[in-house]
Amino acid sequence: MSTTPPVLAAELAQAWADIQRHHPELPDLAAPESLIGESSSACGAELSFERLLHEAVHGIAAARGVRDTSRAGRYHNRRFLAIAEEMGLDHSEEPHPSSGFSLVTLSPEAKRRYRPTIERLQRALKAHSAATATDTKRSFRGPAARHGSSGGGVRVKAVCDCGRNVRVVPSVLAQAPIVCGGCGKPFRIPEAVGAAR
Template sequence: MSTTPPVLAAELAVAWADIQRHHPELPDLAVPESLIDESSSACGTELSFERLLHEAAHGLAAARGIRDTSRAGRYHNRRFLAVADELGLEHPDDAHPSSGFSLVVMRPETRRRYASTIERLSRALGAHQSYTTGTATGRAFRGPAARHSSSGGGVRAKAVCGCGRNVRVVPSVLAKAPIVCGGCGQPFTIVDPAANPTATPARVA
């Protein structure tokens, strides 16, 4: 019997609120879930408190009307670096030719300031990783990303509706609310047993 997955979105919201406590200008994080399955080579692919601070720098820049990136968001300019500095991040090297000052890291004093929040979020991330890879129950599987080389939006699996149409969808997104086919009116259901062993295959007409 599987365990209930951790509420990672809630932990992200708590961590974001801690950053807001030090930086009241920072807007609320409207959709914490968007960070869980999102992958961005420009802003960092690994979800962590450091990544959250990076996103907070973008949030502060947006609140102030500062254009902190160019080249479709890939190049992080010196205005981004200045805001990131306020949040306790630094870029120890020269600007990267394609991403600029994107790969900022926490300074030691920043890590100390948020030590308890970092530890709490790290535990939640670890539990989430164990659940999504199956290691929490001693099982493991090779996810759809490995089989289908999907990238840029998280791990996707095949889902079909009653009339046989199919889409690729992140299982955690589908679990939040049904995605209904505009043709037959039936919800899409994940049928890949490796991606969702408990799913009931949809009847194909």
């Protein structure tokens, strides 16, 4: 088994600590591993320093008792935006219809401030990607529970006979079939799901 995931978890924890130096009210990151393999269309699917800073905005909102999202965490409101601006994130002028102000990017100032942190994390992410590129269906990646979500675990694509697909945690699909409303057949995880990535 590769030692890369613990190294990546350590780098995530260090990057979080670097953010805390500039924003002391940011709570500790309880489980860096929860960000590895986690995907959220509202918060960003790709793990990066920008995504970590986005998550830190949610952390500060929680510490302040500010409700920064609605619609089950998908819509990022103007309270999220105000904290994001404090932390060096830029945004578009208009909110996205379904995710609000979730699409934030690093400002030039934040890129300068966190440059060494960003470079360290990018190296760790690159090593992690190389180590997990050989994952097979027998590889266990562990749960990736998100704050405020109802579930946890890495979601994979499941397909039915008519070609429709859904993202599902494999353990949920193993409990009972999920049936397609279009063709009436159960969704299944294709054998080559790891090879298709």
